[in-house]
Amino acid sequence: MNLRPASPRSLRGRLLRLLWWPLLVVLVLSAAYDYRSALNRAxxxxxLALRRxxxxxxxxxxxxADDARDDDLGLHLSRTVQAMQRVDxxxxxxxxxxxxxxxxxxxDPAQAALVERDERDQPRYTDRRWDHHDVRVISFPHPSALGPVxxxxxxTTERRQAQTRQVLLGTLMPNLVLLGLTLALVWLGVDAAMRPLDRLSEAVGQRSPxxxxxxxxxxxxxxxxxLVAALxxxxxxVRAAAQAQQAFLSQAAHQLRTPLAGVQTQVELxxxxxxPEQRSRLAAVTGALQRMARSTQQMLALARSAPEAAVPEAFHRVDLRDLLEDDASIWLDPALQAGIDLGFDAASAPVQGSAWMLHELIGNLVHNAIRHAPAGGRVTASCGVAQGGGAWLVVEDDGPGIPAEERERVLERFYQAPGAARGGSGxxxxxxxEVALRHGATLALGETGPAGGLRVRLEFPPLHD
Structure with missing residues (x-):
């Protein structure tokens, strides 16, 4: 049993079908009438020529009969017919x-079979078969000097058949041209009438999410x-619901961050x-609180940056170099505590985007690199502008890296590759x-070098003045 849904029908096609078929029937009937009328006239x-x-x-x-009564009347008539025969x-x-x-x-007396026997005194036309030919016959009564005859x-009908073919061609060709022109004009009219809908569809399709x-x-x-008013x-x-959602997420982020920070401070006090025994347990609690705060921050950031949030985010001109310099002070202490050599190689790299989203992007890349780099390892974040005019951002480490077959899956939510450092949320x-998609950037995961490591590169579209 075929359960596939039927393909949607085009509104343009439906209009054309509703107009074309009635027009086609009308034009065919008109052509048939023209042909019949022309044929009857012919x-x-x-x-009339036969009657003459x-x-x-x-x-x-x-x-x-009057002037040559002594002559052979049949011979005279036969000669007259032969003269007429030479004309046609x-x-x-x-x-x-x-x-x-x-x-x-x-x-010829045998031709008497062509005569229609009736009592009418008016000329009569009939179609008969004579001498292996189709013939048109007129029986013409005449009160001659010899009496009623x-x-x-x-x-024969060769000329009539030829003229019938000429009438057919003479009416068929103009009507075919008329049919083609009419259908073409209908198509152009429907196409012109549908253009506002096409432009509306194109305008909606070109909009960002x-x-x-x-x-x-x-x-x-x-x-x-x-329709547009309803849209x-x-x-x-949707916009009001998205704004309410964003307001809730912002408040939730603040409300969650504050008590977690308070609990962490109390634990440290x-x-x-x-x-010493209690301190080791409290250190475990502090680590758990830090991971909870980190995961909470990440989930809120993901909810705000994902396209399904449907939030109109104002994009401005942002320089990635400034963002890297700001994040350097944030991640320097965690890198020192982990024994990681954190370096920044930043050149001016302007992009059109959201500063807080790009901060989240850089923060997550640097945090992942620090977590997976070995003690004494190195993490480098750099940015610049490519030859095509688009900015690029690279964060690389010398950790274990990600196998090629896992690089697509690690971009999924809550997925962690086998062997990943413990304590992450995925x-x-x-x-x-998600942030790269919102900014129209391409994301690529690769290896730092032959020894392994992970290299994450983002390429942003060029700015347009």
């Missing part, structure tokens, strides 16, 4: 003249304004008066990835 003209032949023979019959060499004419009793005055003229500003409504057609109301609600590199 047939009427041909029947019959009238000409009837007139000749009167002349021959495409079709063949057959002529027969019958008296009021059905006797043959002129023509019936003039029968039959004509944290752009919750209202969409402009003034230039939109009246049909799209209710603006939705984004207004107690440790001054405690016994959030550091996840925060780095």
């Amino acid at each position: 047939r009427d003209n041909q029947d 032949v019959a009238i000409a023979l009837a007139t000749r019959l009167d002349v021959d 060499g495409q079709d063949r004419l057959y002529a027969l003249v019958l008296d009021e009793h059905g006797g043959v005055i002129s023509g 019936m003039v029968v003229v039959a004509e 944290d752009d919750l500003g209202a969409l402009p409504e003034a230039t939109l057609p009246a049909e799209l304004r209710p 603006n109301r939705l984004m207004s609600h 107690i440790g001054k008066e405690a016994t 959030l550091g590199l996840a925060i780095v990835r």
Whole structure:
């Protein structure tokens, strides 16, 4: 059983189908009517020409009967038919003249089968089969000098069939052109009518995830304004919810940081008066408190920097060199306590971004490097500008590094590679990835050198003046 959802139908395609099919039916019916009308006119003209032949023979019959009664009347009529035959060499004419009793005055008696026997005194047209040809027959009653006669003229239909084909081509080609032009104009009209919707879709698609500003409504057609108004109301609600979330996260960060710092201070004060055994236990408590404070800070930072937070963050021009210099004073003491040689090689590297997010990024990279570097090891943080104009940031250490098959997974939340230093939360590199995504930066993990180590490099997009 196929449970795959049906592919969505295009609104443009639906409009075209709703317009094209009725237009196609109308144009086909119009073409059929034009063809039938033109064919009837051509047939009427041909029947009129055939009737004139019959009238000409009837007139000749009167002349021959009055002025040449002693001549062979049939021979005169036969010569007249032969003369008419020379005028039109495409079709063949057959002529027969019958008296009021059905006797043959002129023509082949076998042609009497073409005569329609009825009581009407008006000319009559019929389609018959004669001498292996389709023929058009007119039975023309005439009150001649010889008395009432019936003039029968039959004509093969080659010229009629050729004219039918010409009528078909003459009506088919213009109608096909008209059909193509009409459908093309409908397509252009639908495409022009759908362009505001395309521009709206493009404007929404080009927005960054944290752009919750209202969409402009003034230039939109009246049909799209209710939709855009509903979208603006939705984004207004999302924006309000995101602001409330950020306010809660900021307050939570402050409310959690303050008591944890107070507890840590109290533990340190107690440790001054405690016994050596108690001091070792208090040191474990202090370490746990520090890890709790660190994990709390990381989770709050991750919640604020992740794209799903949907918070419009104001980006400004920030120099990575200034951020590294600020973080140098923060991480120098932890590095000395761990016996790590922490170095900074900073050059001016301006980027467009959020200062607090980039501080979190640098802090997590330096903290991870210090944790994983061995005692007496080295950690270096550097930044600069590449040849393309984009800033770059590199933090490297000489620790055990991360295997190549694990480098993608360590960017996931709460994941720690096998053999990682204990005490981590698995959030550091996840925060780095989220901040990099918010800033449009590329993140790459590699080795410091042949001996191992981890090298984390970020490349930011160039600034545009």
